[in-house]
Amino acid sequence: MAENFVVVDGGVVAPKGFKSNGHKDRKYGAALIYSETDAVAAGVFTTNKVFAHPVALSKDVLVNNNVFRAIVANSGNANCFTKGGMEDAELLVKKAAELLKIPENQVLSASTGVIGRKMPMDIITLEVERAFENMDLENSNENASKAIMTTDAFPKTVAVEFEVKDKKIRIGGIAKGAGMIAPNMLHATMLGFITTDIEISKEDLTNSLQKATDESFNNAVVDGDMSTNDTVYVLANAQSGVKYTDCKDEFDEALTYVSKELAKMIVSDGEGAKKLIEATVYGAETKEDAKKASMSIVRSLLLKTAFFGADPNWGRIAAAVGYSGAEMDMANFDIIIGDISSEKQAILVKAGEQIADCGTPELKLAEEIMKEDKIKIIVDLKMGSFENTAFGCDLGYEYVKINSEYTT
Amino acid sequence: MAENFVVVDGGVVAPKGFKSNGHKDRKYGAALIYSETDAVAAGVFTTNKVFAHPVALSKDVLVNNNVFRAIVANSGNANCFTKGGMEDAELLVKKAAELLKIPENQVLSASTGVIGRKMPMDIITLEVERAFENMDLENSNENASKAIMTTDAFPKTVAVEFEVKDKKIRIGGIAKGAGMIAPNMLHATMLGFITTDIEISKEDLTNSLQKATDESFNNAVVDGDMSTNDTVYVLANAQSGVKYTDCKDEFDEALTYVSKELAKMIVSDGEGAKKLIEATVYGAETKEDAKKASMSIVRSLLLKTAFFGADPNWGRIAAAVGYSGAEMDMANFDIIIGDISSEKQAILVKAGEQIADCGTPELKLAEEIMKEDKIKIIVDLKMGSFENTAFGCDLGYEYVKINSEYTT
Numbered sequence: 124m125a126e127n128f129v130v131v132d133g134g135v136v137a138p139k140g141f142k143s144n145g146h147k148d149r150k151y152g153a154a155l156i157y158s159e160t161d162a163v164a165a166g167v168f169t170t171n172k173v174f175a176h177p178v179a180l181s182k183d184v185l186v187n188n189n190v191f192r193a194i195v196a197n198s199g200n201a202n203c204f205t206k207g208g209m210e211d212a213e214l215l216v217k218k219a220a221e222l223l224k225i226p227e228n229q230v231l232s233a234s235t236g237v238i239g240r241k242m243p244m245d246i247i248t249l250e251v252e253r254a255f256e257n258m259d260l261e262n263s264n265e266n267a268s269k270a271i272m273t274t275d276a277f278p279k280t281v282a283v284e285f286e287v288k289d290k291k292i293r294i295g296g297i298a299k300g301a302g303m304i305a306p307n308m309l310h311a312t313m314l315g316f317i318t319t320d321i322e323i324s325k326e327d328l329t330n331s332l333q334k335a336t337d338e339s340f341n342n343a344v345v346d347g348d349m350s351t352n353d354t355v356y357v358l359a360n361a362q363s364g365v366k367y368t369d370c371k372d373e374f375d376e377a378l379t380y381v382s383k384e385l386a387k388m389i390v391s392d393g394e395g396a397k398k399l400i401e402a403t404v405y406g407a408e409t410k411e412d413a414k415k416a417s418m419s420i421v422r423s424l425l426l427k428t429a430f431f432g433a434d435p436n437w438g439r440i441a442a443a444v445g446y447s448g449a450e451m452d453m454a455n456f457d458i459i460i461g462d463i464s465s466e467k468q469a470i471l472v473k474a475g476e477q478i479a480d481c482g483t484p485e486l487k488l489a490e491e492i493m494k495e496d497k498i499k500i501i502v503d504l505k506m507g508s509f510e511n512t513a514f515g516c517d518l519g520y521e522y523v524k525i526n527s528e529y530t531t
Numbered sequence: 532m533a534e535n536f537v538v539v540d541g542g543v544v545a546p547k548g549f550k551s552n553g554h555k556d557r558k559y560g561a562a563l564i565y566s567e568t569d570a571v572a573a574g575v576f577t578t579n580k581v582f583a584h585p586v587a588l589s590k591d592v593l594v595n596n597n598v599f600r601a602i603v604a605n606s607g608n609a610n611c612f613t614k615g616g617m618e619d620a621e622l623l624v625k626k627a628a629e630l631l632k633i634p635e636n637q638v639l640s641a642s643t644g645v646i647g648r649k650m651p652m653d654i655i656t657l658e659v660e661r662a663f664e665n666m667d668l669e670n671s672n673e674n675a676s677k678a679i680m681t682t683d684a685f686p687k688t689v690a691v692e693f694e695v696k697d698k699k700i701r702i703g704g705i706a707k708g709a710g711m712i713a714p715n716m717l718h719a720t721m722l723g724f725i726t727t728d729i730e731i732s733k734e735d736l737t738n739s740l741q742k743a744t745d746e747s748f749n750n751a752v753v754d755g756d757m758s759t760n761d762t763v764y765v766l767a768n769a770q771s772g773v774k775y776t777d778c779k780d781e782f783d784e785a786l787t788y789v790s791k792e793l794a795k796m797i798v799s800d801g802e803g804a805k806k807l808i809e810a811t812v813y814g815a816e817t818k819e820d821a822k823k824a825s826m827s828i829v830r831s832l833l834l835k836t837a838f839f840g841a842d843p844n845w846g847r848i849a850a851a852v853g854y855s856g857a858e859m860d861m862a863n864f865d866i867i868i869g870d871i872s873s874e875k876q877a878i879l880v881k882a883g884e885q886i887a888d889c890g891t892p893e894l895k896l897a898e899e900i901m902k903e904d905k906i907k908i909i910v911d912l913k914m915g916s917f918e919n920t921a922f923g924c925d926l927g928y929e930y931v932k933i934n935s936e937y938t939t
Contacts, residue, residue: 169854170854171850171853171854172852172853172854172857172859172861173849173850173852173853173854173859173861174853174861201846203846203849204846204849204861204880204885205885205888206884206885206888237844237846238844238846238847238849238850239845239846239849239879239880239885239887239888240846240888240889241888241889350850351846351849351850351853424832436645436646437647438609438611438612438645438646438647438648438759439646441581441611441612441646441647441759442579442581442646442758442759444580444581445579445580445581445582445759446577446578446579446580446581449580451580451581453580453581453582453612471647472612476614477612477613477614477647479647480613480614480647480648480649481648481649
């Protein structure tokens with residue numbers, strides 16, 4: 124790749140000085156991520172006005188403290204809208220702090236699972252204990268990424284490495300999320316935990332995370348529902364010996380890459396999804412317009428089902444851009460559909476003129492492309508110079524099956 | 532019912548002086564609605580920036596003329612984003628005007644079907660001719676309502692009658708729509724054609740239609756996609772001999788009722804839907820907030836699939852209200868679920884306190900209610916005095932099937 128970094132193994136334990144592990148027993152799981160030395164932290168959270176207890180707790184801890192050592196997370200229960208939920212959230216943190224022998228206010232937490240059901244604290248604290256055992260295992264990153272899964276079909280992990288003045292810096296992450304993935308959030312959209320050994324201030328880390336999130340998790344759509352529990356954390360423990368101020372662009376680029384890869388894994392794992400859809404809108408009058416139009420494409424239920432059925436019903440792309448709220452002129456815009464894995468591209472609309480109709484080679488080519496696994500939609504609005512890429516997936520029978528039987 | 536009107540048969544031919552008929556042959560159909568005498572007309576249209584040729588044409592005709600005599604509509608092709616589409620839209624109107632022997636600028640038109648495919652004008656004009664034959668048939672309203680169907684499972688028609696000073700006024704309507712039903716539009720969301728024999732000015736009719744649409748079609752959601760072709764027309768031919776100024780409230784109430792009934796039929800016929808969901812949000816700070824919160828509930832894909840599976844996953848209601856953008860306080864609001872056909876109600880959240888949890892009678896009752904066909908969700912935000920009711924449906928395997936194979 125053309126980027127200034129290489130992809131490495133290890134996920135959240137790839138950066139120096141981090142340990143991790145997780146354990147899951149049927150519905151319930153827990154994961155721990157631990158820094159051997161003091162780290163700074165940043166977090167982004169759901170903007171839903173109904174939010175879970177661990178979100179409320181960790182937001183507060185994050186504001187009031189400057190040193191962090193660990194993240195604890197559980198799956199199977201969201202600890203949202205539950206009686207005594209704040210006490211349960213505090214208990215979860217307390218358990219992790221006791222095991223790791225660190226102060227409670229140095230632990231960030233997150234929960235994912237069903238809303239409105241009391242946390243089974245006996246089961247969950249047991250899972251935390253099990254996660255704590257054998258933190259040095261070879262596959263501890265894999266265990267952690269699996270322990271936070273709910274409806275996910277596969278664990279999500281990525282890590283990169285780059286060099287500054289002959290020193291290596293690493294960024295690693297794990298994420299979970301397959302449903303309740305939504306657009307138009309100011310902040311995060313699922314659980315994502317990132318570690319890095321760079322030396323960075325809390326303020327810089329917060330800014331870098333917000334920028335990376337806007338280009339990645341906030342561009343990802345599975346079903347348009349915004350969760351009460353979305354959280355992304357970054358811990359940075361300075362062990363690489365490299366200062367952020369010496370490699371701002373490289374670090375931001377690498378952090379955005381890690382976040383984008385995790386976001387793409389999430390949409391590729393959209394409940395029951397088989398296809399990754401990347402929608403890029405060019406030529407928008409504003410960045411916001413580019414975002415609205417690209418998100419509208421990946422959000423459209425009619426398009427998602429058309430992708431599922433490989434139906435080249437491209438009028439739905441035009442309709443989705445048209446109702447997105449972005450400024451556009453239907454007499455002058457382009458729609459192109461392409462296969463990400465090859466160079467195949469079909470021009471459907473050119474300067475507002477319909478190119479693809481029944482029997483045309485363009486429609487035939489579009490039909491072929493619709494059968495691929497990774498599909499690119501390109502829309503040029505020709506109104507200005509802003510662009511945005513949103514990530515989505517198809518929607519099929521499996522999505523209905525998973526979500527119609529979730530709590531039963 | 533407690534309303535000041537009674538439901539009568541006949542749909543668009545129930546009001547005095549209207550004729551109608553339709554014909555459909557496999558994919559393509561056409562309908563005509565005709566007033567024997569001059570009528571005033573009002574219309575509301577999609578706000579999608581990509582809109583069909585008949586929308587562009589009829590908007591223009593509606594602004595520039597004061598007398599109307601007919602509506603012509605076709606199904607099977609949306610005439611949107613097609614080469615020569617405006618000429619085709621004009622041809623459709625011309626054909627209707629010739630048959631009915633009226634000026635072209637007294638004909639309103641609408642199309643529904645696939646986008647981006649050239650209109651098969653030979654087939655469609657033949658269907659208009661067939662619709663024109665036997666306009667006096669007993670079942671002409673039924674024929675018209677069937678001719679405009681696309682993925683609809685059943686035709687949609689309703690009519691009401693009320694008396695003012697011993698004279699009868701009637702309002703009748705037909706509608707089509709099952710997919711591409713969307714929220715947050717300023718105007719209409721599907722095809723709806725309404726006739727009435729009241730005497731009313733164009734301005735009053737426009738205002739009454741806009742008010743009725745806001746409370747009905749604009750509160751209806753099937754999949755959140757906004758069509759390029761949504762249109763609602765009303766024709767009023769004064770034949771009842773009653774002036775609008777003598778019965779403003781009664782007329783507005785009856786028009787809203789007709790529009791709501793048609794809207795409810797559309798969501799009940801949401802592609803593959805089996806259940807009608809009515810979400811009422813009380814106690815909102817503003818009308819806009821009430822609308823946002825209620826629409827968010829019926830729009831949530833996670834909730835729609837939960838209704839399909841009769842899964843009492845009520846946390847998704849809280850989440851949907853939370854991300855709707857409406858002002859709320861999660862520490863003080865109520866969520867109730869009820870069966871519309873009986874008096875059964877389960878309180879899930881009371882003043883911000885979780886009432887329904889595993890094993891509680893409330894959750895058990897909620898589970899029973901979720902199995903019913905007509906479900907009511909009630910949310911009291913306790914922030915102010917505004918309310919809104921939105922209409923939605925469940926989403927199951929059939930929706931995926933229909934939409935993944937639409938053009939193929």
